[in-house]
Structure formats: structure tokens, C-alpha cells
Amino acid sequence: MTRTNISSGSSFEKPIGFSRAVRIGNTIAVAGTAPIGPDGKTAHPGDAYLQTKRCFEIIKIAIEKAGGKLEDVIRTRVMLTDISKWKDAAKAHGEFFSEIRPACTFVGVKRLIESDWLVEIEVDCILED
Numbered sequence: 251m252t253r254t255n256i257s258s259g260s261s262f263e264k265p266i267g268f269s270r271a272v273r274i275g276n277t278i279a280v281a282g283t284a285p286i287g288p289d290g291k292t293a294h295p296g297d298a299y300l301q302t303k304r305c306f307e308i309i310k311i312a313i314e315k316a317g318g319k320l321e322d323v324i325r326t327r328v329m330l331t332d333i334s335k336w337k338d339a340a341k342a343h344g345e346f347f348s349e350i351r352p353a354c355t356f357v358g359v360k361r362l363i364e365s366d367w368l369v370e371i372e373v374d375c376i377l378e379d
Contacts, residue, residue: 252275280375285305322376325352327354340356
């Protein structure tokens with residue numbers, strides 16, 4: 251099967267050695283995606299809801315570059331540095347997935363790479379044949 255690596259242009263990709271997403275066959279895996287703005291800085295510091303939305307905007311672009319669509323998402327993993335903000339993240343999740351309803355996990359983590367990232371999200375997709 252052919253492997254396609256998708257880049258988002260993140261400055262973290264090259265030194266870490268990862269792709270924003272990888273597609274093999276009908277499967278797309280999207281790496282942990284942080285709320286990074288077009289300027290390379292953290293988007294919406296202090297706002298878990300808007301940071302979650304930004305993560306999903308980046309994820310949606312990566313999925314589309316890989317030939318998929320949000321409806322192909324089967325699992326999301328939402329990692330929060332303050333699990334008490336899960337409802338804010340869940341609201342943003344629902345705006346993207348209320349009709350799709352993938353399997354979803356919210357996890358509290360101690361910290362992410364940048365201290366002002368409140369959320370990081372991974373997504374898995376399976377495309378229809």
C-alpha cells in the first residue's frame with residue numbers, strides 16, 4: 251500500500267520527525283494537534299474552547315489533504331491540561347462531530363509541550379471503500 255505523509259508546516263515536524271497526518275490505504279492517522287495559529291504562536295491563550303476549535307480546524311485541513319473528510323473520523327482523543335475544562339472542549343468537539351459521533355476520549359494530562367497549550371488532539375479515520 252502507498253504511504254502519504256501530510257505536513258501542516260509546523261516547525262515541530264522536522265526536528266521531531268513526524269507528519270501531521272499519515273494515510274495508508276483507507277486509514278488516516280492524525281498526530282497530536284496543538285492550537286497553533288497561522289503565525290506559529292499559540293492561538294487563543296487561556297481559552298480551552300477556542301483552542302479546541304483551532305485544533306479541529308487544523309485536523310480538518312490535514313484530513314482533507316489526505317483525501318478524507320470529517321465524516322471519516324472514527325476516534326478522537328482530547329488531552330487537556332485542566333480536565334475541569336472538559337465541557338469547553340466538548341462544546342467545540344460537538345460543533346464538529348455532533349452528527350458524526352466518533353468514539354471519543356477526554357484525558358487529563360499534566361502538561362503539553364508548550365505551557366500555554368491547554369489542549370492537544372489526535373484523530374483516526376477510516377475512509378469508505
